[in-house]
Amino acid sequence: MKIAVVCANGKSGKLITKEAVDRGLDVTAIVRGENKTAATKAVSKDLFDLTAEDLKGYDVVIDAFGAWAPEVLALHGKSLAHLCDILSGTDTRLLVVGGAGSLYVNPEHTMQVMDTPDFPEMFKPLASAQGKALEELRERSDVKWTFISPAGDFQADGERTGKYILAGEELTLNAKGESVISYADYAIAMIDEATEGNHIGQRISVVRE
Numbered sequence: 001m002k003i004a005v006v007c008a009n010g011k012s013g014k015l016i017t018k019e020a021v022d023r024g025l026d027v028t029a030i031v032r033g034e035n036k037t038a039a040t041k042a043v044s045k046d047l048f049d050l051t052a053e054d055l056k057g058y059d060v061v062i063d064a065f066g067a068w069a070p071e072v073l074a075l076h077g078k079s080l081a082h083l084c085d086i087l088s089g090t091d092t093r094l095l096v097v098g099g100a101g102s103l104y105v106n107p108e109h110t111m112q113v114m115d116t117p118d119f120p121e122m123f124k125p126l127a128s129a130q131g132k133a134l135e136e137l138r139e140r141s142d143v144k145w146t147f148i149s150p151a152g153d154f155q156a157d158g159e160r161t162g163k164y165i166l167a168g169e170e171l172t173l174n175a176k177g178e179s180v181i182s183y184a185d186y187a188i189a190m191i192d193e194a195t196e197g198n199h200i201g202q203r204i205s206v207v208r209e
Contacts, residue, residue, distance in 0.1 A: 002026045003194055004055060005062045006047055006083065008037045011156050012097050012183050013064035019187040020194070028058075047079050052086040060194045061087065063096045073129035080133045088142040095194055097186075098149040100179070101127025102134050103171040103205055113152065113171055134203060146199045148190060151181040151207040158182025163209035164189050172207050181208045 005017045008029035018038040020027045028041045030050070035042035043054065047065060055061055065079045080096065087094055101114035101123065113119060114127035134147050152171065164185050165174060173179055189206040193199060 002058045003060045004028045004030055004058045005064055006030045007064045010064055010066055015183050015187040016062055016064055016190050019191045023191060048082055050086060055086060058092050060093045060095060068126060070125055073125055076129045077133040077136055080137060084140050084143045093144040093197055095190060096147045098134060098147045099127055099130035100149050100152045102131035103149055104169050105171050144200045146193055147203040149205040150186050152179035155182045160184035161208060164206045165209050167205045167207060169203055172205060174207050174209060179207055181206055
């Protein structure tokens with residue numbers, strides 16, 4: 001299996017790349033500058049400069065793009081649209097590192113995490129941008145996409161337990177009543193989805209067991 005990780009030098013991208021490499025998969029890191037990942041193969045190119053030819057032949061492309069500053073939040077949607085456009089009509093699957101703010105908190109799917117009273121104001125712009133990108137992704141029937149939301153508490157330096165609960169569109173708590181997952185355990189879930197491909201055209205979520 002050939003996998004490309006876009007924005008592989010980021011915190012989530014590095015761990016996703018390492019997880020794939022550790023499993024013996026054929027992994028290419030796509031980075032803007034020097035390759036700082038576990039992958040021995042790399043393409044140094046900005047995401048927005050990638051072409052259909054660059055991603056030709058990969059079974060899976062993982063989008064680990066992240067932007068947090070207010071002035072660049074719109075790039076979540078723009079970057080995802082660009083990747084969709086160059087993968088349009090191909091058999092290459094696109095897996096997206098998503099956010100938790102757009103998960104639903106009721107069975108009717110009328111309220112999202114970011115709409116709840118306790119959701120931190122400082123994270124609302126990011127959650128909204130990622131949620132908008134997901135809504136635009138849902139309109140694409142020409143791409144084999146999967147959007148993977150982490151738990152609410154997404155811990156960059158959390159431990160790798162090797163266990164997670166796979167859930168769907170709604171915010172899911174573990175047996176301890178927690179919505180938490182480490183980047184390392186999220187990477188396990190991402191590569192599991194990459195190798196198994198069970199949720200094409202869906203948004204799924206993961207939480208630590």
